[in-house]
Amino acid sequence: xxxxxxxxxxxxxxxxxxxxxxxxxxxxxxxxxxxxxxxxxxxxxxxxxxxxxxxxxxxxxxxxxxxxxxxxxxxxxxxxxxxxxxxxxxxxxxxxxxxxxxxxxxxxxxxxxxxxxxxxxxxxxxxxxxxxxxxxxxxxxxxxxxxxxxxxxxxxxxxxxxxxxxxxxxxxxxxxxxxxxxxxxxxxxxxxxxxxxxxxxxxxxxxxxxxxxxxxxxxxxx
Amino acid sequence: xxxxxxxxxxxxxxxxxxxxxxxxxxxxxxxxxxxxxxxxxxxxxxxxxxxxxxxxxxxxxxxxxxxxxxxxxxxxxxxxxxxxxxxxxxxxxxxxxxxxxxxxxxxxxxxxxxxxxxxxxxxxxxxxxxxxxxxxxxxxxxxxxxxxxxxxxxxxxxxxxxxxxxxxxxxxxxxxxxxxxxxxxxxxxxxxxxxxxxxxxxxxxxxxxxxxxxxxxxxxxxxxxxxxxxxxxxxxxxxxxxxxxxxx
Numbered sequence: 001x002x003x004x005x006x007x008x009x010x011x012x013x014x015x016x017x018x019x020x021x022x023x024x025x026x027x028x029x030x031x032x033x034x035x036x037x038x039x040x041x042x043x044x045x046x047x048x049x050x051x052x053x054x055x056x057x058x059x060x061x062x063x064x065x066x067x068x069x070x071x072x073x074x075x076x077x078x079x080x081x082x083x084x085x086x087x088x089x090x091x092x093x094x095x096x097x098x099x100x101x102x103x104x105x106x107x108x109x110x111x112x113x114x115x116x117x118x119x120x121x122x123x124x125x126x127x128x129x130x131x132x133x134x135x136x137x138x139x140x141x142x143x144x145x146x147x148x149x150x151x152x153x154x155x156x157x158x159x160x161x162x163x164x165x166x167x168x169x170x171x172x173x174x175x176x177x178x179x180x181x182x183x184x185x186x187x188x189x190x191x192x193x194x195x196x197x198x199x200x201x202x203x204x205x206x207x208x209x210x211x212x213x214x215x216x217x218x219x220x221x222x
Numbered sequence: 223x224x225x226x227x228x229x230x231x232x233x234x235x236x237x238x239x240x241x242x243x244x245x246x247x248x249x250x251x252x253x254x255x256x257x258x259x260x261x262x263x264x265x266x267x268x269x270x271x272x273x274x275x276x277x278x279x280x281x282x283x284x285x286x287x288x289x290x291x292x293x294x295x296x297x298x299x300x301x302x303x304x305x306x307x308x309x310x311x312x313x314x315x316x317x318x319x320x321x322x323x324x325x326x327x328x329x330x331x332x333x334x335x336x337x338x339x340x341x342x343x344x345x346x347x348x349x350x351x352x353x354x355x356x357x358x359x360x361x362x363x364x365x366x367x368x369x370x371x372x373x374x375x376x377x378x379x380x381x382x383x384x385x386x387x388x389x390x391x392x393x394x395x396x397x398x399x400x401x402x403x404x405x406x407x408x409x410x411x412x413x414x415x416x417x418x419x420x421x422x423x424x425x426x427x428x429x430x431x432x433x434x435x436x437x438x439x440x441x442x443x444x445x446x447x448x449x450x451x452x453x454x455x456x457x458x459x460x461x462x463x464x465x466x467x468x469x470x
Contacts (some may be wrong), residue, residue, distance in 0.1 A: 068438055069406035070416050079430045162308035190322045193314050198306050204306035
């Protein structure tokens with residue numbers, strides 16, 4: 001019954017099938033993280049402003065993104081972006097755009113909670129020193145807020161890394177796909193899925209251990 | 223942008239002719255019929271997975287708060303295992319790998335394998351919330367229970383869990399809505415749920431926008447319905463005197 005054979009997964013096979021997918025998964029994660037945090041900060045600031053015409057579109061965007069399954073969002077963008085730009089996009093580029101816009105909604109919620117956790121007196125103190133809104137945010141509020149929410153942002157990034165496997169829906173070549181193609185070519189799907197699961201587990205588990213350590217080190221002592 | 227063509231839902235899935243009643247008759251089905259049956263699969267997968275997730279998540283969450291180190295380790299290991307592997311990979315494991323390793327699983331319908339995968343994946347998240355809920359209770363509650371001679375199971379049954387479960391209803395609500403969203407990943411192993419319907423119907427009719435809008439609306443409605451049901455439960459069982467649960 002147990003007839004597993006992992007021998008075919010030589011370094012050559014790994015580097016020719018899996019490495020390309022792994023690099024894409026990492027690239028997608030990093031790109032969507034940086035873009036998502038940038039856009040997410042903007043969305044969070046919009047939602048926290050006092051002007052309804054800034055609050056409403058940001059809230060609508062975040063709530064819509066958060067109530068649609070990621071797979072559907074991936075499919076939506078894969079269908080819609082070519083209609084808007086007029087030319088077909090590769091699955092990889094489409095995935096980059098989709099994940100950035102999708103993750104921005106989740107990052108913005110984290111940022112909003114982080115910013116709201118800063119005492120009001122900090123903002124008042126900034127204004128009292130004659131700082132503008134932009135200066136108060138940049139120099140006083142955001143540095144503290146980032147420190148508070150860094151662990152949560154990183155945890156969300158680990159989830160993002162796991163979610164990149166969903167580009168399966170549009171056939172982009174990511175880490176999982178790399179293992180799958182190798183499994184099909186050598187007719188060893190069972191072994192490759194097991195190894196894929198182990199690789200994802202090792203990456204995500206060690207990253208989450210690191211986040212836990214970081215959390216302990218950077219906690220603000222009050 | 224493209225002109226709307228909502229009649230696509232009234233088309234017969236075989237010959238593409240528009241059926242006037244929008245519902246097929248005599249064995250033929252329209253895309254509307256197909257979408258509603260796909261919705262049924264989405265709801266079934268979600269609700270069954272939620273049941274599995276609640277059972278295993280609660281159990282593992284409780285184990286992680288017991289005084290026994292080996293039980294805590296078991297609960298922690300379970301949670302880390304199911305939390306750190308992407309859902310899609312877990313579904314692939316249940317569908318492709320486990321039946322190959324355990325022949326008895328070969329006859330299990332793929333629907334149940336997906337329910338197991340989604341249920342256990344979510345159980346890790348629920349176990350986190352159950353643990354946090356129990357740990358958020360004042361230590362005195364557990365000590366008081368033991369002081370009046372309750373056994374460990376009695377402490378949980380009569381003192382800790384009735385409070386903990388009511389406290390964690392809000393995060394459980396969002397987890398239940400996540401299950402509906404995550405059930406979309408089942409398309410990867412050909413469960414004929416909404417996402418697979420969207421993919422196939424879009425290919426057959428080239429009317430992607432209308433089809434996707436219909437499917438997205440159904441996901442929305444399902445998640446919202448679950449939200450309302452749990453909100454109702456939350457209000458019925460709220461702990462008197464707490465700020466949470468909407469009581470001002």
